[in-house]
Amino acid sequence: MNSLIIEPIALANKNGQVTRSCHIVRIDNGIEVDRQVLWFQFPETIDSPDAEDCDSYLLCILMDALTEAREIQIKGSVSLSLLSNLTEFQRAWHMLRPDLYSVVDITVDEIRKEIAEVEGAVCAFSGGVDSMFTAWQHSQKKNSYRTQTINFCSLVHGFDIPLEDTEAFSEAFSRSESVLDDINIPLIPIKTNYREMTQAKWDYAHAIALVGVLSNFKKKAGIILLGSTYPYSNLFTPWGSSPATDNLLGSNHFHVIHDGAAYTRTEKVNAIADWQVGIKYLRVCWQGAKKDRNCGCCEKCVRTQFNFLACGRDIPSCFPADTNLIACLKTFTLNTSGLRGAWQQIHDHALASGIGESWRKEIIRLIRRSQPGLFSFSKKGYVRKKLRARRKMKKQRAVSAK
Numbered sequence: 001m002n003s004l005i006i007e008p009i010a011l012a013n014k015n016g017q018v019t020r021s022c023h024i025v026r027i028d029n030g031i032e033v034d035r036q037v038l039w040f041q042f043p044e045t046i047d048s049p050d051a052e053d054c055d056s057y058l059l060c061i062l063m064d065a066l067t068e069a070r071e072i073q074i075k076g077s078v079s080l081s082l083l084s085n086l087t088e089f090q091r092a093w094h095m096l097r098p099d100l101y102s103v104v105d106i107t108v109d110e111i112r113k114e115i116a117e118v119e120g121a122v123c124a125f126s127g128g129v130d131s132m133f134t135a136w137q138h139s140q141k142k143n144s145y146r147t148q149t150i151n152f153c154s155l156v157h158g159f160d161i162p163l164e165d166t167e168a169f170s171e172a173f174s175r176s177e178s179v180l181d182d183i184n185i186p187l188i189p190i191k192t193n194y195r196e197m198t199q200a201k202w203d204y205a206h207a208i209a210l211v212g213v214l215s216n217f218k219k220k221a222g223i224i225l226l227g228s229t230y231p232y233s234n235l236f237t238p239w240g241s242s243p244a245t246d247n248l249l250g251s252n253h254f255h256v257i258h259d260g261a262a263y264t265r266t267e268k269v270n271a272i273a274d275w276q277v278g279i280k281y282l283r284v285c286w287q288g289a290k291k292d293r294n295c296g297c298c299e300k301c302v303r304t305q306f307n308f309l310a311c312g313r314d315i316p317s318c319f320p321a322d323t324n325l326i327a328c329l330k331t332f333t334l335n336t337s338g339l340r341g342a343w344q345q346i347h348d349h350a351l352a353s354g355i356g357e358s359w360r361k362e363i364i365r366l367i368r369r370s371q372p373g374l375f376s377f378s379k380k381g382y383v384r385k386k387l388r389a390r391r392k393m394k395k396q397r398a399v400s401a402k
């Protein structure tokens with residue numbers, strides 16, 4: 001079997017920033033065929049894990065190794081509980097997508113003894129509905145016994161905002177900072193080149209990559225809160241983040257909590273609608289020309305605005321005011337059952353509350369035209385093909401009748 005080697009590099013400290021990095025080396029039939037550097041950069045005020053600690057590197061690169069069916073050799077240390085969880089995580093993904101993911105051996109120079117877990121949590125914060133809901137609910141102590149103390153939130157530069165777009169990141173960071181300042185939670189940035197070097201499918205790898213990047217903060221928080229995407233009532237698999245697999249990304253000193261799956265997106269929006277500063281800076285869009293703003297007309301922007309309408313709330317000022325939502329809604333279809341379920345849920349919530357009689361039927365049309373197999377090609381093409389087949393059949397019948 002070909003292999004992938006993780007070789008940690010000494011920590012570097014420059015201009016107030018710590019850089020943790022490692023070599024990722026690919027070996028085919030005993031010959032080195034590829035060598036890259038994976039790095040993370042964050043403020044030096046954060047107590048960093050040792051250079052030899054490879055938990056974050058292993059998490060980030062695992063999906064690539066499974067895709068390429070490479071055994072992993074680690075020239076550093078990994079926590080025993082993380083290795084245990086990743087054994088099960090690999091099996092889960094092999095079962096979900098056997099066409100994409102193998103199960104591979106992992107060998108480690110040092111299996112680390114567990115360290116004491118630090119109190120408090122880090123919340124992965126993108127400024128979207130899910131992370132905003134998680135930050136809001138926990139900071140307002142609305143989760144009963146499950147409420148966590150959020151020590152800080154973190155925004156990753158290099159995921160949805162490319163590394164070279166420093167202006168968009170700086171804007172998104174300062175907006176998120178204003179939001180979190182309102183609930184007295186600090187925001188810490190972290191930069192990584194992960195997406196520039198991975199070939200892993202982002203839909204499936206985003207949660208493991210996020211935990212990998214933020215596990216660099218395990219000396220400052222013993223828990224990571226990941227805002228859920230799909231609710232328990234509409235779970236969609238395979239998907240990178242789910243209540244079934246997110247808990248397998250943690251260790252005994254960096255637990256992962258998949259947060260908020262007991263709420264639909266409309267219910268989450270209804271909860272954060274009470275947070276005026278929060279919704280003023282809500283950011284859900286990755287498709288606009290400006291990566292730190294909502295375009296107003298893509299599927300996610302339109303869906304979120306209908307989330308607000310479905311619970312009887314006004315559309316907040318973070319969306320462009322002059323958007324024709326119905327016209328936008330006619331420009332896209334829904335590619336997955338998860339998305340169709342999310343729109344159905346908006347419809348059902350509005351129906352139950354007697355809201356949106358004028359637009360509910362448009363949502364039903366959108367869901368119908370998105371059903372797989374029905375209009376996987378254009379409607380015109382479909383009709384033409386059917387008519388051609390019918391004409392051909394008539395012709396054949398006429399010939400055989402003669």
Ligand SMILES: [Zn+2]
Pocket residue numbers: 284285286287288294295296297298299300301302
């Ligand atoms: Zn948008």
